[in-house]
Amino acid sequence: MRERYNPQEIEPKWQARWADAKLYHVTESSHKPHFYSLVMFPYPSGDLHMGHMRNYAIGDLVARYKTMQGFNVLNPMGWDAFGLPAENAAIKVGVHPAINTYKNISRMKEQFYKMGICYDWDREVTSCDPSYYKWTQWLFALFYKMGLAYKKKAPANWCPSCATVLANEQVVDGACERCGTTVTKKDLEQWFFRITAYADRLLKDLDLLGGWPERVRTMQRNWIGRSEGCEAEFGIEGSDERIRVFTTRPDTLYGVTFMVLAPEHPLVEKLTTPDHRVEVKAYAEQARRQSEVERLSAELDKTGVFTGSYAINLLNGKKVPIWVADYVLMGYGTGAVMGVPAHDERDHAFAHKYGIPIITVIEPKPDDAQGKERLAASEHPDLYIDPGVMVNSGTFTGTGNIEGKQAICDYLEQKGFGAKTVVYRLRDWLISRQRYWGAPIPIVYCDKCGTQLVPDDQLPVLLPPNVDFRPTGESPLTRVPEFVNTTCPQCGGPARRETDTMDTFVCSSWYYFRYADPHNSEEPFSKDKVDYWEPVDQYTGGVEHAILHLMYSRFFTKVLYDAGLVPNVEPFTRLFTQGMIYKDGAKMSKSKGNVVPVDDMVGSHGADTARLFILFVSPPEMDAEWSDQGVEGSYRFLGRVWRMIDERVHVDASAPIDSESLDEEDRDLLRMVHKTIRRVTDDIERFHLNTGVSAIMELTNAMTAYVEAHGVTPVFNEAAENLLLLLAPFAPHIAEELWHTAGGQDSVHKQSWPAYSESLAAEEQVTIVLQVNGKVKDRLTVPVDISEEEAKKLALENNRVKSSLDGRQVRRIVYVPQRLINVVI
């Protein structure tokens, strides 16, 4: 026997050969069915650790497995290369972001290489490369032409630390999603994508995504936040103007005792009477200054001020005071709310605090004793939120409130006071960023012609190389005159360029299309190629993108579909979100100093051990704790495989095994092989990769025992061949090495995934459990085809069963074929 298992020797050898052979290079001219496996492309931060690697190990396994299954597999990789870290580093050490970015990219490629993660590098895309962002800009222009990109002045989320505005999705608990700094409000003119125009389709098409985790679909559903209701108009005393409110409870319209406007509501100024002006103005200004965190902390204590004006309820002519309060949000519905303190918790709290009357208009139904009891016992007997019957409601009195909703809506529509509407929580996507390292927004402002798109033939709008990056709240590009000053594409006169750049999530919303046709210089991608590859069959990445990247990408795909550029309405047929790797109880991260660097792992135990461990440690969708001892276990296992197979086995497909002539041990091993193939195949399909590994381990254990007793036989060779094929996607180097020492031809990764035979996997004998009153008493090994009568007879003759019966009368015998017999007494 030669050397012991030495990954440092065999791994680099195969990595080089795979790269030379372009193992995973694909084209569209194949007779095989195609399969697109994609892992979320990373930000090139420079160092990959084992926490990152889980993602790529899973993706690599899928690609290798699907290739062996006979698919033409697209398995690309690229770089989400624009973004703040590179720019912040540039500010700190004065190195241009491009230099750092490309340096990091080459480091990370090296690390993928060392881990044996193979991509079709001919399709690499880099989002900060002009050949890529040219098309990001082209897509912006397309959105603009479709009316889906617009500029407006609005209070935007501002991160003082990043010195830029953020989209709603990028604010988490009132803080910047990137750096955790508390976000403030800033009034700025900003570019938006009209994602709200797609709200209904983004919501409805979630039903098409059966291959997505339910969790992610729920999160998106919550984020979109559809609610049905109606808009109702109120009159204003002494004015012809109307106030529109949105409500989901038109059935409570008779219970309105006040009206509330958001502090930013345009009517506030008009409605404030002179004697209330000072107070209202101060309140509105304070509300504007408050950060989201401050507002959330004051959640329970509602504040507001009276404007001095009154609204008229058009249903009953009743006059109610108009207040301003910051619990009403300008960005949702109409920015105005009718106050029904008897049937809404918030309105109730507000009315209580300011002594506003409470009028009950819904009661528990007369036969609803439970509801009445609950109400009487409740802390607030003047607050009833559950369904019931309408009272004090004019001609609607006596109507059930559910029917009442519809009836009042119809009435309002008929009178012209309102209409049914649907309102979404989702806001338009703010894409402007006041930073340098991003794709410039291809817009020019001309004094004569106004806002102009940069024509397609002038794209890309290149980032100027020499820039003072210091963040000032304005884009660094404003300080580059040769960038700003340009000519109007319309009239040729002097004009100024837009200096904001695009949110990097714009770049990552379409990269999966570019992989289909990465070198196209005429268009973002050709119709033929996206028709061939899209949609992505299997997408793998972190759940932290459940809303952000995954919703933006769905939006992009729908827009591109509407533009006739792509064939699919959804980008990712199946989504898998893997859990994070923790070490010492915390998420692996450089700043916490608890990372396991790729280089260390490769040097100490090898890439195969690292990959096998990370696939075995826990179900891949769950978070898992790194364990050095677990790594040892995986290493030991690969060592056992090595010693068992190396220079012992000869792969010889030309000697088929005649299963009829085998003895029992041979048949047992062969059965185990076929059962294992079935298990591993099913496990990979279900993403139960950890149990797939354990099935391979069990087969190895059985083979070890067999070969000690019988030596190498044709059946053992057959088992070893299949073991290597099953192992190939999990531990690609050792499988390849042993495949070759065993005399296998070509690459193990180009072999067909083994097929199992149901008849060879079928058991000849089964163990039947004998129970008395549901308690296990004994086990019986019987032929699979034993008859019910025979089995029952054996059960009743069994000594342990008999002693448990103790002569008592058998009431019933439950018989489950091939599983158990339960004697009930």
Place this chain on the structure above:
RNA sequence: GCCGGAGUGGCGGAAUAGGCAGACGCGGCGGACUUAAAAUCCGCUGGCCGCAAGGCCGUGUGGGUUCGAUUCCCGCCUUCGGCACCA
């Protein structure tokens, strides 16, 4: 508060359709090999009682359905994630 997931040995976890709870691995204990150790190999390893045969308990918790429940139903506890003044 609302929505969704999870809770199983000392640890990571398994149990695909209601039918042997604890596969596989780690750790631990015992043994073989060795002058010794490492490496490797073999055996045992949920708890309690018992010399043993064997018995009892056991999948967060309390009920229920069932011949039979980790699995289904109802209540509760803990925990993680999402949403949250969204009218």
